Amino acid sequence: LVDLNPVDNSPLASAGGPYSADEGSSVALSATGSDPDGTSVSFAWDLNNDNVFETAGQNATFAAVDGPGAYTVQVQVTDETGAKSVAQAVVNVANVNPSAGAVSGPAAPLAANTQAAVSAGFTDPGILDTHTAVWNWGDGTSSAGVVSEASGAGTVSGSHSYATPGIYTVGMTVTDKDGGSAQSTFQSIVVYDP
Numbered sequence: 648l649v650d651l652n653p654v655d656n657s658p659l660a661s662a663g664g665p666y667s668a669d670e671g672s673s674v675a676l677s678a679t680g681s682d683p684d685g686t687s688v689s690f691a692w693d694l695n696n697d698n699v700f701e702t703a704g705q706n707a708t709f710a711a712v713d714g715p716g717a718y719t720v721q722v723q724v725t726d727e728t729g730a731k732s733v734a735q736a737v738v739n740v741a742n743v744n745p746s747a748g749a750v751s752g753p754a755a756p757l758a759a760n761t762q763a764a765v766s767a768g769f770t771d772p773g774i775l776d777t778h779t780a781v782w783n784w785g786d787g788t789s790s791a792g793v794v795s796e797a798s799g800a801g802t803v804s805g806s807h808s809y810a811t812p813g814i815y816t817v818g819m820t821v822t823d824k825d826g827g828s829a830q831s832t833f834q835s836i837v838v839y840d841p
Contacts, residue, residue, distance in 0.1 A: 655726075670740055742773065
């Protein structure tokens with residue numbers, strides 16, 4: 648007997664995972680799928696969870712732009728008759744601390760009650776991160792740094808006057824929007840009594 652109305656079974660799909668990556672890196676995604684009816688299957692990925700399967704292929708690369716966060720990706724498996732199945736996976740993206748560069752400051756001794764200007768660079772693999780900074784002036788005071796940044800890199804500047812002669816170690820802490828931080832120090836600002 649010939650079945651005139653054969654059942655077209657949907658393909659089986661798996662998006663793999665869960666996956667993990669640090670922000671600023673990428674992770675390789677790998678799907679599996681098959682058709683119970685024995686036909687070949689094709690794959691397409693939705694990497695931004697908008698239900699548009701824009702990336703063809705069994706394997707895809709997910710760009711971990713910003714963390715921390717859990718991002719849903721989907722793969723669609725299609726058989727030769729057009730039957731489809733969709734599977735999801737999660738990509739867990741971890742925040743990465745920024746890196747602080749060396750602090751530059753005055754090389755020569757300064758008279759008391761004159762401004763000491765300092766600055767330092769920083770980088771962050773999280774290009775969407777924003778940053779704040781604090782200067783610790785070594786005399787028991789601190790103040791917010793002036794941050795200038797774009798796409799995960801920037802500079803922190805500040806200035807301070809010392810009322811009391813001495814030798815001061817200046818520290819800078821830069822913190823990203825997710826709480827990751829980095830420190831750098833300057834050895835040393837020498838202040839004299841004119």
